[in-house]
Amino acid sequence: MATVFKTFLNNDIKSTRTLLHEAIPLTGALASGTYGTFPNGGNIKNYAHGMFQSVYDYPYLSSSANHIYDLTVGISNDSALSASTTVQQAKKINMYNQMAAVLMGYDSSGNVIKFDRDGDLAGTTTDKMDDAIFINFARLLQKDEIKKGSFSLKLGAHSVYSAPMESLLTITDAGANTSYKVNSAAGEYGILSCSLGGAYSGSAGSGSVGLVFYQAGIAVLSSSVFQGIGVENGVLGSDAVYLSDGASTTLTGALTGTSISGCADALRHRIYDMSFNNTTELNSTIHFCRLNNTDFNYSANPSYLSQSEIRVKNNQLDAPVSYMTTVGLYSADNELLAVAKVSEPLKKDPTNEMVVRVRLDY
Amino acid sequence: MAFLDNSGDIILDAVLTDTGRYRLAKGDGSFKIVKFALGDDEINYALYNKNHSSGSAYYDLEILQTPVLEAFTNNTSTMNSKLLSIPRTNLLYLPIMKINNQAINNTSLTNANNNGYIVCTTDTTFNSRNNAIDGVWNGQDPSANTNHIRIDQGIDNTALGWRFDLDQDLLETQYIVEIDSRLGTIVDTYNTTQQVSFIDDDNIASYYFSQAASPTVVQSIKSSDTLGYQNVTANTTTLPGGLTIAGPQGTALLLKIQSTLEIITSDYLFTTIGNTFSDAGTWGFDTSGGETYSYIDTNVKITGATTGYSLSIPIRFVKQNA
Numbered sequence: 001m002a003t004v005f006k007t008f009l010n011n012d013i014k015s016t017r018t019l020l021h022e023a024i025p026l027t028g029a030l031a032s033g034t035y036g037t038f039p040n041g042g043n044i045k046n047y048a049h050g051m052f053q054s055v056y057d058y059p060y061l062s063s064s065a066n067h068i069y070d071l072t073v074g075i076s077n078d079s080a081l082s083a084s085t086t087v088q089q090a091k092k093i094n095m096y097n098q099m100a101a102v103l104m105g106y107d108s109s110g111n112v113i114k115f116d117r118d119g120d121l122a123g124t125t126t127d128k129m130d131d132a133i134f135i136n137f138a139r140l141l142q143k144d145e146i147k148k149g150s151f152s153l154k155l156g157a158h159s160v161y162s163a164p165m166e167s168l169l170t171i172t173d174a175g176a177n178t179s180y181k182v183n184s185a186a187g188e189y190g191i192l193s194c195s196l197g198g199a200y201s202g203s204a205g206s207g208s209v210g211l212v213f214y215q216a217g218i219a220v221l222s223s224s225v226f227q228g229i230g231v232e233n234g235v236l237g238s239d240a241v242y243l244s245d246g247a248s249t250t251l252t253g254a255l256t257g258t259s260i261s262g263c264a265d266a267l268r269h270r271i272y273d274m275s276f277n278n279t280t281e282l283n284s285t286i287h288f289c290r291l292n293n294t295d296f297n298y299s300a301n302p303s304y305l306s307q308s309e310i311r312v313k314n315n316q317l318d319a320p321v322s323y324m325t326t327v328g329l330y331s332a333d334n335e336l337l338a339v340a341k342v343s344e345p346l347k348k349d350p351t352n353e354m355v356v357r358v359r360l361d362y
Numbered sequence: 363m364a365f366l367d368n369s370g371d372i373i374l375d376a377v378l379t380d381t382g383r384y385r386l387a388k389g390d391g392s393f394k395i396v397k398f399a400l401g402d403d404e405i406n407y408a409l410y411n412k413n414h415s416s417g418s419a420y421y422d423l424e425i426l427q428t429p430v431l432e433a434f435t436n437n438t439s440t441m442n443s444k445l446l447s448i449p450r451t452n453l454l455y456l457p458i459m460k461i462n463n464q465a466i467n468n469t470s471l472t473n474a475n476n477n478g479y480i481v482c483t484t485d486t487t488f489n490s491r492n493n494a495i496d497g498v499w500n501g502q503d504p505s506a507n508t509n510h511i512r513i514d515q516g517i518d519n520t521a522l523g524w525r526f527d528l529d530q531d532l533l534e535t536q537y538i539v540e541i542d543s544r545l546g547t548i549v550d551t552y553n554t555t556q557q558v559s560f561i562d563d564d565n566i567a568s569y570y571f572s573q574a575a576s577p578t579v580v581q582s583i584k585s586s587d588t589l590g591y592q593n594v595t596a597n598t599t600t601l602p603g604g605l606t607i608a609g610p611q612g613t614a615l616l617l618k619i620q621s622t623l624e625i626i627t628s629d630y631l632f633t634t635i636g637n638t639f640s641d642a643g644t645w646g647f648d649t650s651g652g653e654t655y656s657y658i659d660t661n662v663k664i665t666g667a668t669t670g671y672s673l674s675i676p677i678r679f680v681k682q683n684a
Contacts, residue, residue, distance in 0.1 A: 001530075001531045001668070002446055002447065002448045002531050002532055002668050002669050002670075003446070003447050003668065004399050004444040004445070004446055004447070004667075004668075004669070004670035005397045005398070005399050006397060006398055006399070006447065007396060007397045008395070008396060008397060008398065013395070285395075287376075287395065287398065289398050289400075291400075294447065294448075294449045294451075295447045296400050296445035296446065296447050297445075297446075297447070297448070297451065298445065298446035298447070298448050298453070298456065299402055299405070299407070299443065299444075299445050299446060300443050300444050300445070300446050300666075300669060300670030300671045300672065301402050301403075301405055301407060301443035302443065302671075303405070303406050303407040303408050304407045304443075304456070305455075305456055305458060306408075307518055307519045307608075308455045308456060308457065308458055308517045308518045308519040308609065309454060309455055309519055309521070310453065310454055310455065310456060311407045311408065311410050311412075312407060312410045312412075312421075312422075313454055314412055315454065316452045316453070316454045317452065319451055320448075320451055320453065321410075321422070322400075322402060322445045322446075323402050323405045323422070323425055323426070323428075324400045324401070324402055324445060325401060325402050325403065325404045325405060325428075325430045326400065326401035326402070326403060326433070326440060326441060327374060327376070327398060327399075327400055327401075328398060328399045328400070328401055328440070328441040328444075329376060329382075329395045329397075329398050330395065330396070330397050330398065330399060331385070331392065331393070331394055331395065331396060332394065332396045332397075333559065333560060334538065334568075334570075334667070335381050335385075335437065335560060335562070335568075336379050336381060336382070336437040336440070336441055337378065337379060337381060337382035337385065337393060337395055337437075338376040338377060338378050338379060338382050338395065339376060339377060339379055339433045339434070339435070339440050339441065340374035340375060340376035340377070340433065341374070341430055341431070341432060341433045342372065342374060342430060343430060344426065344427075344428075344430060345402070345404070345405060345425060345426055345428050345430065346372070347422065347426065348400075348445065350451050354372065355372075356372045356374060357372065357373045357374065358374050358375075358376045358398070359373060359374070359375055359376065360376045360378070360395075361375070
C-alpha cells in the first residue's frame with residue numbers, strides 16, 4: 001500500500017521544558033537624560049492620574065519605543081508619614097495597599113499584609129516596610145520571571161544632589177538562587193540586601209532593603225534605603241541624601257510633599273544602573289520522525305515522473321531515490337498543523353534510515 | 363580513530379501553520395499531531411542527470427544544490443508534493459492523475475480557452491452561452507446539462523499494457539478535493555451536493571471522497587459501465603475511446619461545481635477578486651445585445667490521498683452583468 005503519511009507511535013512524541021535566560025542591563029542614563037533634559041525626557045511618560053511614571057527605551061511617541069519599567073511609591077496607612085503627607089496622600093496609600101494586596105496578599109483577618117523586610121511574616125512586626133518604592137518591570141523584559149540571584153540595582157548615594165554617583169550603593173538579591181521566600185500571594189520573592197562595597201564608605205551596616213518578586217517582576221525598595229541608620233535601620237549613613245534639588249528635600253520630604261511622579265523623578269536621578277537575567281520557560285514537544293529504509297523513497301512530485309516513468313531510475317532494479325526539503329506535521333483529518341524545513345535537500349533511498357527530530361516550541 | 367557519523371539525527375524547528383494556530387486557539391482538542399509527511403516542493407527531478415559524464419555520484423549534484431525556502435505558514439501553500447512510501451523498490455512506473463478530455467458524449471471535455479472548465483454562475487449566464495462550447499455547465503442548476511470534471515488515474519505509459527490491472531498498492535481509492543468555499547461547492551454527476559469535511563481559515567474547503575463512501579464520485583474505470591471500458595472484450599487491442607490513461611487504468615473522479623449563493627446573488631467577489639470579461643465572445647458567450655460578463659479564475663486542487671499525486675484544475679466562474 002502506497003502512503004504519504006506515517007503515524008507517530010507513543011514513544012515518538014516527547015515533551016521537554018527548558019529555561020532560557022537573557023541578561024537585561026538597564027543603564028541609569030536611559031532613565032535620566034538620554035532623551036531630553038532631566039527630569040523631562042521623551043522616554044519618560046507621566047500620566048494625568050499621576051499614579052506612576054513609565055520609562056521607555058526610546059521616546060514613547062515613537063512606534064519603535066519599548067516599555068521598560070514603571071516607578072511609583074506608596075505609603076502604608078500605619079506609616080508615620082501618612083498623616084503628614086500633603087501631596088497625593090490617598091493615592092500613595094492606595095498604591096501601597098494595591099501593591100501589598102497583590103504581592104503579599106491578605107492575612108486571616110482580611111487585612112492586607114505589609115511588606116516584610118526579612119520575609120518572616122510571623123516574626124517581629126518592627127521590620128515592616130511602611131513606605132516603599134516600587135519598580136515594576138515590563139513583561140517584555142522580564143518574560144516569565146526574573147532569574148533568582150541575578151538582580152542588581154546600583155543607586156547613587158552621595159549626599160550632594162548634583163553629584164549623586166560619587167558614591168554608589170549596590171543592592172542585590174545575592175544568594176536568592178538557593179534561598180528565597182514562597183509565602184507571598186505573587187509567587188517567589190527574594191530579599192534585597194545592600195552591599196558596602198564599591199564607592200560607598202558610609203558607616204551604616206548592610207541589611208535588608210527590600211524585596212524582589214520574581215514572577216511578578218517587581219522590586220520593592222524600602223524607603224529606608226535613603227534614610228539614616230538611626231531612623232529605620234537604613235543603609236545610608238546619613239539622612240542627607242537629597243531626593244530633589246530643593247534645599248533639604250530628603251526622602252521624608254519627598255514622600256510627604258512631592259507627587260508620585262516627583263518621587264519617581266528623584267529616584268531616576270539616583271539610578272546608576274540595573275540589571276537582571278530574565279527567564280523564559282520554553283515547553284517543547286519533540287516529534288521523532290523515524291524514516292525507515294522502506295519509507296519515503298518515492299515522490300509524488302510532478303517532476304518525479306515523465307510519462308509515469310520514474311526519472312531517477314534507469315531500470316526496475318535501480319533503487320528509488322527522493323529528496324526531502326520539508327517535514328509536515330498533520331492532524332488525524334489530514335490538516336497541516338506545523339511545518340519544518342531542512343537547510344538543504346536530504347537524500348532518501350532504501351539504503352539509509354534517519355530520525356528527524358522536529359521540535360515545536362510553546 | 364575517526365568520529366562516528368552522527369548525521370543521521372537531524373533537529374528541525376517547526377512553525378505552526380495558520381490552521382495549526384487556529385486550532386490551538388480554539389482549544390477544543392482539534393490541535394493534535396498524529397502523523398507526519400515529507401515534502402519536496404522545491405525539487406525538480408528533471409535535474410537528475412542519469413547521463414552525467416563524471417559518473418553516478420554526480421547524477422543528483424544539481425538537485426542537492428537546490429536552495430530551500432523558509433517555511434510557509436499558509437497550510438495550503440506548502441507540502442504540495444509529498445514523498446511516498448512503497449515497500450517495493452522495483453517500481454519503474456508510478457500512476458498519475460490526468461484530466462480526461464476525451465470522454466464519451468463529450469461530457470468531460472475541457473474548455474479550449476483555459477484547459478479547464480467554465481462554471482456559469484447563474485441561469486442567465488448559462489443561457490447566454492454558445493451551445494457549442496465545451497467544458498461548461500450551469501453553476502446555479504448543475505442538472506441543466508451533463509458536463510462534468512473527470513480525472514483518470516493510472517500509469518500513463520504504453521510500456522505497460524492498458525488492460526493490465528493496476529497494482530493494488532498503487533490504486534487510488536481516496537481523493538481530497540480543495541476549492542474556494544466562497545465560490546463553489548462540489549456536487550456529483552447526479553447533482554447531489556457533497557459533504558464538506560473542513561473549511562480552513564483561507565476559505566479553502568476540503569472534501570474527502572473514497573470509493574467506498576462516495577461511489578458516484580470515485581469509480582473504478584475498469585468496473586464501470588459508463589467510463590469507456592465497458593465495451594472492452596477479450597479481443598480488444600487498442601485503447602478504447604474515452605480513456606486517457608495509456609497504461610493500466612485505476613480509478614476516475616467525477617464531479618461538478620455548484621455556484622454558491624454568495625456569487626449567485628452578489629457581485630461583490632467578482633469586483634474584488636474577479637475581472638471584467640473583455641473577450642467573452644471568443645469564449646462562447648453572447649455579446650450581440652451588448653451583454654457584458656465578469657469572471658473569477660480559480661483552481662480546484664485534487665490530491666490522491668494514497669499516492670499523494672495532485673493536480674490543479676483551472677476553473678473560471680462567469681457571470682453576466684446586470
